[in-house]
Amino acid sequence: MILRYLAKLLGSSLVLSSFIALGAATPASAKCEPFRTNDGRTYFDGWSRYPNGATVGGVYANILNYSPWVYPNNLATAWTMLSYGGGNWAQVGWIEYSGGVRYTVIQWTIGPNNSRTKYLSPQSVGSTTTYTVLYNNTPGDFTFQLNGATVDKETASFGPTTGDNFGEIQTLADQMPGASQAQEVFSNAHIYVGGWQPFSGTSQNDLPIFKVNVLSSTQTNIWDSACTT
Amino acid sequence: MHDLMRHRVIGFVVLICLSFVVLATVSASSSSVPEPILSAVSAADLASFGIDLQAPSASSQVAPDSAAATAVKSFPGSSVSQVVLASFSDNSRVPAIHRLAWVVTLVPGAGFRGPAGTAGAATNSAPSYIVVFLDASTGAFIEAISG
Numbered sequence: 046m047i048l049r050y051l052a053k054l055l056g057s058s059l060v061l062s063s064f065i066a067l068g069a070a071t072p073a074s075a076k077c078e079p080f081r082t083n084d085g086r087t088y089f090d091g092w093s094r095y096p097n098g099a100t101v102g103g104v105y106a107n108i109l110n111y112s113p114w115v116y117p118n119n120l121a122t123a124w125t126m127l128s129y130g131g132g133n134w135a136q137v138g139w140i141e142y143s144g145g146v147r148y149t150v151i152q153w154t155i156g157p158n159n160s161r162t163k164y165l166s167p168q169s170v171g172s173t174t175t176y177t178v179l180y181n182n183t184p185g186d187f188t189f190q191l192n193g194a195t196v197d198k199e200t201a202s203f204g205p206t207t208g209d210n211f212g213e214i215q216t217l218a219d220q221m222p223g224a225s226q227a228q229e230v231f232s233n234a235h236i237y238v239g240g241w242q243p244f245s246g247t248s249q250n251d252l253p254i255f256k257v258n259v260l261s262s263t264q265t266n267i268w269d270s271a272c273t274t
Numbered sequence: 275m276h277d278l279m280r281h282r283v284i285g286f287v288v289l290i291c292l293s294f295v296v297l298a299t300v301s302a303s304s305s306s307v308p309e310p311i312l313s314a315v316s317a318a319d320l321a322s323f324g325i326d327l328q329a330p331s332a333s334s335q336v337a338p339d340s341a342a343a344t345a346v347k348s349f350p351g352s353s354v355s356q357v358v359l360a361s362f363s364d365n366s367r368v369p370a371i372h373r374l375a376w377v378v379t380l381v382p383g384a385g386f387r388g389p390a391g392t393a394g395a396a397t398n399s400a401p402s403y404i405v406v407f408l409d410a411s412t413g414a415f416i417e418a419i420s421g
Binding site: 089091132143144152154160163198209211215249251 | 350351366387395399401417419
């Protein structure tokens with residue numbers, strides 16, 4: 046009797062765990078052409094944190110290395126960033142150009158709106174990478190890290206006051222990273238303001254067709270509403 | 275016996291002199307190899323990336339045409355403007371990179387951009403150059419820059 050009860054319990058647990066596993070599974074992402082006009086404009090989708098003018102010493106997030114559909118001669122990218130005002134920034138993330146050419150991208154400004162870009166070998170599509178930018182971790186430098194390992198340091202030309210995690214496209218015809226059932230994920234997002242703390246950003250999307258869902262103080266997901274998978 | 279000694283001394287002196295001549299020639303030829311200069315990117319611009327180019331210290335296992343083709347494939351739509359062999363250093367990378375490399379300067383293709391800056395204040399300016407650095411022994415991609 047007891048054995049029969051245990052077998053029944055075990056059976057229902059297995060069924061239940063199978064359902065949980067199915068529910069938690071992330072469908073494989075596929076490139077999805079959104080069939081929109083090529084307008085040549087830049088769009089952002091993600092979240093931002095401005096801690097009232099305090100210096101931001103760093104930002105990191107685990108970003109899914111997503112592979113979206115990219116309009117010919119264009120790009121899609123997702124990154125973490127430290128910034129000041131509109132024209133000063135330091136960022137690291139993945140970038141994909143049309144034709145599936147991908148890189149890890151590091152970009153920083155050496156003066157307002159005067160940027161420098163480095164392209165490194167890419168992380169593999171479908172993996173998740175912790176992308177980190179630090180300010181003054183070594184005095185006077187921005188430090189760029191992949192999965193906690195420093196890969197590059199550049200001279201800092203400004204003191205950052207904002208942290209960002211965004212997806213970006215440079216024409217309406219591109220797919221914003223993510224689809225409704227295969228979203229682009231920024232998880233474990235943190236910001237350094239006197240100490241590391243949950244990112245707790247404010248969501249921002251340039252158009253309502255680009256979705257952003259703040260799931261917790263450390264995670265936001267984004268996707269293109271034209272795409273399901 | 276004296277003649278033999280005299281010939282040996284003369285031979286030794288000639289050998290010493292020849293050694294000096296060979297050393298001087300090698301030294302002159304190595305110092306005459308010019309530092310690689312990129313026509314599209316100044317040394318100061320390269321320095322803003324932490325990059326320094328010096329005269330190559332060896333020859334390449336990879337043909338320049340092959341390096342140029344790899345670079346164009348890395349940035350489709352671009353065209354080659356210069357290919358030089360150099361001792362390449364990127365002192366901003368951690369750990370720093372020091373390698374014999376093909377340095378391929380590209381004219382970016384129409385519409386080529388990098389990330390556009392901050393949300394709400396995108397600059398979207400077109401870079402004027404791309405430089406691709408390829409390992410001169412294997413042809414493998416090391417890194418690229420644009421500005």
